[in-house]
Structure formats: C-alpha cells, structure tokens
Amino acid sequence: MARIAVIGAGMGAMGAAARLAVAGHRVAVYERTETYGGAVRRFERDGFGFDTGPGLLMVPAVYRDLFIKTGKEPLEACVDLVQVDPSARHVFADGTEVSLPNASRAGVVAALDEALGAGAGARWGDFLIRARETWDRTRRPLLEEPLWPNWQVLAGREPYPAVPHKRLLRTRRAGTLAEVGAWELRDPRLVALLESHALAYGLDPGTSPANAAVLPYMEHAFGTWYVRGGIRELARAVYERCLARKVEFHFGVEVTGILEKDGRAAGLELADRTMEEADFVVSGVAPGVLDRLMRGTAVRAEGVGEVAPQRRAASRLTVLLALRGGRPEGTVHRTVVHAEDRETELDALFGGNGGMATRPTVTVLRPDDPALVPDAGHEAITLTSTLPTRPEEDRPEVFERQAADMIAVAERAVPDLRDRLLWHEVRTPADIAEATGAAGGAVPAPALAAAEGRLLHASNSTAVSGLFTVGGWSHPGGGLPHAxxxxxLVAGLILEGPDFQGSQ
Structure with missing residues (x-):
C-alpha cells in the first residue's frame, strides 16, 4: 500500500484520488480553500442557488466510468442526471433564432433548414460528419491515452478532413476553425454557431486549428446534460465517493513545498511547517503554483521535446440574476445570444489589447430546478461571457460595467429581464483565481491537435519521479470531461507504471 498525497480537491484530483484509494492505497488530499470542487462552486443568497463554474455536463460517460470503477453505486444513483432538450437556443445578430434538438443530427438539420433557409442544415450536417471523423482520429491520443512521447506527430498533423476550397487558382483546405466556417458553412449564422463553441473555451477561432470541430461534435454526439441541484451536486457526489473509499481530506491547508529525496517526490511541506511523507505526489494546481512548490527543481525535462505547460488562457465573467416571477413554461435551458458585431468582439478579445468586448456573446442558463429558487414565484438565471485574464488590480466598477452590458445582451433572450430583476452578483476572474490558484483567473482549454502543439497540454508524468499532474492544466486539458x-490517466500511470497505455 503506497502513501499518495494529492494537492488540490478539483474534479480531476478527486477522480484520481478515488481510483487510487479503491486500488488499496492510502490517499490524502490537501486543499488550500475550505471546500472541494476547484472551479465547480456554488453561490447562495436569499434562497437562490447558482453554479459559478460549469453549468452543464458533456460526455457524462467519463463520470459514469469513475463511479463504476470506484463503487457499487452508479452515477445515476448518486445524482439526478437529466438530458437538456433542446440542447440550446441560438439568437443570432440579425435576430434569427433556432433551437437545436439534443443529440439528433436529423433534428438539427431540419431545425437549421427551417430557421436559416434550405441548405443550411445540410451544410451543418455534412460538417458534423467530418467532425466525427476528426473525433475518431483524435479521441484516443488526445483523451484516453497518456500523452505520446513523440507528441510532435500530434502537433504537426491536422486531423480534420477539410473540403478542398478553390481560391485564386489555388486549391486550399481549411487549417483554422474560422476557415472551416467561412469556406464550408458559408453562412454568417452557421459561422457564429460554430465559433461559439471555441469562444466558450476562450479559444480564438482565427488561430484555433480546424480540429476544434470536435468541440461542437462532442456536444452533438454525447448530448447536453444537467445535474438537478446544479453541477455542484456532481462535485459533491465525487467527494462523497472519495470519502466512501477512505480518502482523507484536509481543508484550509496550504501546501508550501514538495519534498524530494534522491530525485524523487517524497511528500509535502505544509504552511505550518508540518512534513507529510508520501510515495507519490499528485498535483492538481496550475503550472505557476507547481513551479513555486518545487523551489527551483524543473518539473518538465528540458531538451527532450516535452510539451511546455500552458500558462495563458482566457477567463470568464459570470453574472448571477435573481428574478421575481416564475420560469415561464417551455423556457429553453440554455440560450446563446451571439454578439451583434462578431468581428469586433473577436478583435477585442484576441486582437492583442486584452480588452472586454462591448455587447459580447452571452450564454444564458435558465434551469428548471426548484432546488435553485426560494419558491415557484422566482427564477435564477446565470449569464456567462468570455474575457481575457485580468490583473488582480482591476477595479470592481470595470466588471460592473461589463455585467451591465451582458444583462443588456441577455434582454434579447429574456425581454422582461430588467423589470423582474431583484438583484445580481458578479463573479470575476479574481474569484476564479481564488478558487483555483490560476493567475488572472485563467480557465484552461481542452487539448487539440495540430497548430504546432500550442493547444496540447503537458503530460501527466513529470521529470521528477513519483510526481504527477492532474486536472485542466495538464493532459488532456480543461473542461469537466477532460478533468x-x-x-x-494519472491513476493508471501510478497503478500500472510508465507502460500504461490508457483507459479502455
């Protein structure tokens, strides 16, 4: 039985802890804050409840597998998991609206043809077929296997089977997501639909590789899911599964260093100078935090071509709205209100100035969940928008102005919003930084192939024997499924050693 110390109680870290504990190891989790879940948090006030991190779950099979492998009770016995249908309603810049059925290609094609005109659905449906081929090519190396030692193969090859496009007497194939939209979808509303999936992860469609097509495909193929009571309930269930497997949790405990002995991770130093010995250390913190804990020892081997850890990513602004009046019957759970000027929005976010977009793309979540409101005469709505990581000294009024812009955008989806508004709360990048330790409130994106490896994440193994990394800042990247x-992957590497070839 090995002693395993886990730094952080994020979703990936707790998943690794449960898997290692059920294999018979002694696992202890040390969390700097007073609760579990990482970015998966909850805000409560006056009987209202809100998710302040992810509000929906994609690819629930990842957590079904976790619960099957760590106990007798399946995921559905621990949380009330429901499919969201329609998957999303989209309100485009020209006022066109479309509601897309959940996990139905034929239904999506028909809805797009009716809303956008004949042929629009077929172009999107053909795109989904190509996206599926991309998924089939990248699923195992990017999601289910440890990062290949020869990861450069993933960095140089574009797996998206782009349609040949003739331009200026030359035949070209889309290399970026923006080119996929412009050359293959050929409708500004379909382009906005495609690019919104990248934007939700803080990715610039103009520089994101074409294989970012897997992002809308994953949502389409595996459906969009909600956990009754909020996604925080999923974090609770994983935490309780850890407790059932005898994982020890130490909250409000800051790790100040990782101990080494003979070139191997040997335990942790805590803020009170306590030393905790361990045979393995699993780090679920951001790269900059891990560097400080290692005190000069290189976490990643230099000169051997290892993927450098990502340190730059976008952040999010979240606005929580408490409304008088019940949720109208037939209300769609998720609405994406697209920016009226998409090019200006993208330039503000990714053009180098690091500014906030005026009237940005806003995701509006309106869950039909009595657990989130004081009574049937009220409604809880969450607005989210992407913005660059922000310096800690940003003043609250900066975010209040942006929140007001987001509320104005949301009125395109909820016309009576201001008349019903009781109060609102703004969750800023500083709140994300406090919960996760990521500088500027950065939110990691999922791993993608091609693009010279810019969107790959550092491997779960490190240059220090016995030290592994888990969570959104390491392979396979950010997002609940990826965590x-x-x-x-980390559990497999510890249990089976470096020859571990991935989950089956």
Missing amino acids: GMSGA
Missing part, C-alpha cells in the same frame, strides 16, 4: 479523464 475526469486526467484523473483516470
């Missing part, structure tokens, strides 16, 4: 996958 769960990282936990499975």
Whole structure:
C-alpha cells in the first residue's frame, strides 16, 4: 500500500484520488480553500442557488466510468442526471433564432433548414460528419491515452478532413476553425454557431486549428446534460465517493513545498511547517503554483521535446440574476445570444489589447430546478461571457460595467429581464483565481491537435519521479470531461507504471 498525497480537491484530483484509494492505497488530499470542487462552486443568497463554474455536463460517460470503477453505486444513483432538450437556443445578430434538438443530427438539420433557409442544415450536417471523423482520429491520443512521447506527430498533423476550397487558382483546405466556417458553412449564422463553441473555451477561432470541430461534435454526439441541484451536486457526489473509499481530506491547508529525496517526490511541506511523507505526489494546481512548490527543481525535462505547460488562457465573467416571477413554461435551458458585431468582439478579445468586448456573446442558463429558487414565484438565471485574464488590480466598477452590458445582451433572450430583476452578483476572474490558484483567473482549454502543439497540454508524468499532474492544466486539458479523464490517466500511470497505455 503506497502513501499518495494529492494537492488540490478539483474534479480531476478527486477522480484520481478515488481510483487510487479503491486500488488499496492510502490517499490524502490537501486543499488550500475550505471546500472541494476547484472551479465547480456554488453561490447562495436569499434562497437562490447558482453554479459559478460549469453549468452543464458533456460526455457524462467519463463520470459514469469513475463511479463504476470506484463503487457499487452508479452515477445515476448518486445524482439526478437529466438530458437538456433542446440542447440550446441560438439568437443570432440579425435576430434569427433556432433551437437545436439534443443529440439528433436529423433534428438539427431540419431545425437549421427551417430557421436559416434550405441548405443550411445540410451544410451543418455534412460538417458534423467530418467532425466525427476528426473525433475518431483524435479521441484516443488526445483523451484516453497518456500523452505520446513523440507528441510532435500530434502537433504537426491536422486531423480534420477539410473540403478542398478553390481560391485564386489555388486549391486550399481549411487549417483554422474560422476557415472551416467561412469556406464550408458559408453562412454568417452557421459561422457564429460554430465559433461559439471555441469562444466558450476562450479559444480564438482565427488561430484555433480546424480540429476544434470536435468541440461542437462532442456536444452533438454525447448530448447536453444537467445535474438537478446544479453541477455542484456532481462535485459533491465525487467527494462523497472519495470519502466512501477512505480518502482523507484536509481543508484550509496550504501546501508550501514538495519534498524530494534522491530525485524523487517524497511528500509535502505544509504552511505550518508540518512534513507529510508520501510515495507519490499528485498535483492538481496550475503550472505557476507547481513551479513555486518545487523551489527551483524543473518539473518538465528540458531538451527532450516535452510539451511546455500552458500558462495563458482566457477567463470568464459570470453574472448571477435573481428574478421575481416564475420560469415561464417551455423556457429553453440554455440560450446563446451571439454578439451583434462578431468581428469586433473577436478583435477585442484576441486582437492583442486584452480588452472586454462591448455587447459580447452571452450564454444564458435558465434551469428548471426548484432546488435553485426560494419558491415557484422566482427564477435564477446565470449569464456567462468570455474575457481575457485580468490583473488582480482591476477595479470592481470595470466588471460592473461589463455585467451591465451582458444583462443588456441577455434582454434579447429574456425581454422582461430588467423589470423582474431583484438583484445580481458578479463573479470575476479574481474569484476564479481564488478558487483555483490560476493567475488572472485563467480557465484552461481542452487539448487539440495540430497548430504546432500550442493547444496540447503537458503530460501527466513529470521529470521528477513519483510526481504527477492532474486536472485542466495538464493532459488532456480543461473542461469537466477532460478533468475526469486526467484523473483516470494519472491513476493508471501510478497503478500500472510508465507502460500504461490508457483507459479502455
């Protein structure tokens, strides 16, 4: 039985802890804050409840696998998991609206043809077929296997089977997501639909590789899911599964250093100078935090071509709205209100100035969940928008102005919003930084192939024997499904050693 110390109680870290504990190891988790879940948090006030991190779950099979492998009770016995249908309503810049059925290609094609005109659905449906081929090519190396030692193969090859496009007597194929939209979809509303999936992860469609097509494909193929009570309930269930497997949790405990002995991770130093010995250390913190804990020892081997850890990513602004009046019957759970000037929005976010977009793309979540409101005469709505990481000295009034812009955008989806508004709360990048330790409130994106490896994440193994990394800042990157996958990979590497070839 090995002693395993886990730094952080994020979703990936807890997933690894549960898998390692059920294998018979003694696992202890040390969390700097007073609760579990990482970015998966909850805000409560006056009987209202809100998710302040992810509000929906994609690829629930990742967490079904975790619960099957760590106990007798399946995921559905621990949380009330429901499919969201329609998957999303989209309100485009020209006022066109379309509601897309959940996990139905034929239904999506028909809805797009009716809303956008004949042929629009077929172009999107053909795109989904190409996206599926991309998924089939990248699923195992990017999600289910440890990062290949020869990861440069993933960095140089574009797996998206782009349609040949003739331009100026030359035949070209889309290399970026923006080119996929412009050359293959050929409708500004379909382009906005495609690019909104990248924007939600803080990715610039103009520089994101074409294989970012897997992002809308994953949502289409595996459906969009909600956990009754909020996604925080999923974090609770994973935490309780850890407790059932005898994982020890130490909250409000700051790790100040990682101990080394003979070139191997040997435990942790805590803020009170306590030393905790361990045979393995699993780090679920951001790269900059891990560097400080290692006190000069290189976490990643230099000169051997290892992927450098990502340190730059976008952040999010979240606005929580408490409304008088119940949720109208037939209200769609998720609405994406697209920016009226998409090019200006993208330039503000990714053009180099690091500014906030005026009237940005806003995701509006309106869950039908009595657990989130004081009574049937009220409604809880969450607005989210992407923005660059922000310096800690940003003043509250900067975010209040942006929140007012987001509320104005949301009125395109909820016309009576201001008349019903009781109060609002703004969750800023500083709140994300406090919960996760990521500088500027950065939110990691999922791993993608091609693009010279810019969107790959550093491997779960490190240059220090016995030290592994888990969560959104390491392979396979950010997002709830990816965090769960990282936990499975780390557990496999510890249990089976460097020859571990991935989950089956």
